[in-house]
Amino acid sequence: MANARIIVKRRKTVRNIRKITRTMQLIATARFQAAFNRAVATKPYTERLAELVADLTGVADGAEHPLMKTESTATRSALVGLTSHRGLCGGYNASLLRTAVAHLKDQEESGTDCDVYMSGKKGIGYLRFLGREMRQEITHIGDAPKFSDVDPIANELMDRFVRGEISAAHVVYMRFVSAGKQVPTVIQLLPLTREKSDDASNGKQGNVQYEFSPNPKELLEELLPATVRVRLFQCFTDAAASEQIARMVAMKAATEAAGDMITALTRKYNRARQTQITLELLDIVGGANALE
Amino acid sequence: MATTDTFQCSVITPERAVLECESTFVAFPAHDGEMGVLTKRAPLLCKLGIGQLRVESPTEKHLLFIDGGFVQVVGNRMTILTEQALPAADIDPEAASQALVEARAMKGTDVESVDARNRAIQRAKVQIKLSRAK
Structure with a gap:
């Protein structure tokens, strides 16, 4: 019975694993819903802010804000990487880190050193394994990113950019396109690009006569940093939603794979048992024949 | 109070929409002092300071703490964009x-x-x- 017993034991293990993966799938589903709602909740703010910027750029034209300055002599740039704290989410971290490392290589080839701000234990661990120094390791931002947590990072980047220490700042994160599609993306946070506001300024509210306080130029100077902050925050909320859905998909696949394995093992077990019975019968028949 | 005397007021933070209601009067902390808005105000774009935001609707009053941001009034609609908005009760x-x-x-x-x-x-x-x- 030795062989059959081993199979039974394995089948039991796989069953237990299936229970765990199924539970994790359910948890990820629930968390995804929450993370998705949070990601959607940032939209009104972003849209309104873009509208304001559009209204203002029309009035305060010619104003070149330091955050928009494209030519810089700095040979440094910054990269914010958003990975997850926990594993078991399929290729989520792997594909993010592949994109991040490719970006770092690009920067190096063009002669710029890249300061890395890494969020998430998985990314931090990987870069340590590569032996790459990180400027900042961010571990305090979890599933539900708070604006007050993201704020200091954005402020530091803007500070360094305005001081001319870095020539650009990028963010690599998992962009949430739909429930079925998430893409690892590198976006440019700094210098700010204008295209978005140009689109909006052609919209309906382009020529409202506002009363400004203080003057449009000063307002714009305040608005643009707010845009940068909210953009970075949106990356964080997007990444959180993508992580949960990646985990959900991975755990669903694991649960299904475990189910298939249980079927296969059951079949194998039945066959092993049958063989054993046949062997035992043959033994008895052989013994009886020998006696005759 | 007649419905024509109200205007839409929304308070939005990056995390969520904190408040969305019809209101009759709103007082907010502008960057250079408190400012009040009634219905049908001319379009306004203003920077906010730190202070209390009072929103009065026909049925109730809201009191919030806000920390910087912007206010936009256009077409009988008021939008307050702030990075932090905390109801007084919280x-x-x-x-x-x-x-x-x-x-x-x-x-x-x-x-x-x-x-x-x-x-x-x-x-x-x-x-x-x-x-x-x-």
């Missing part, structure tokens, strides 16, 4: 007093740090005031 008076002590202990050695210190003190003071007002 403010913890003890935490606010603690914050005031900490703010007072901050060192002001140059223009920026003095500025930061003053802001922190004002923030704590407004929060304490609001937590008592509820």
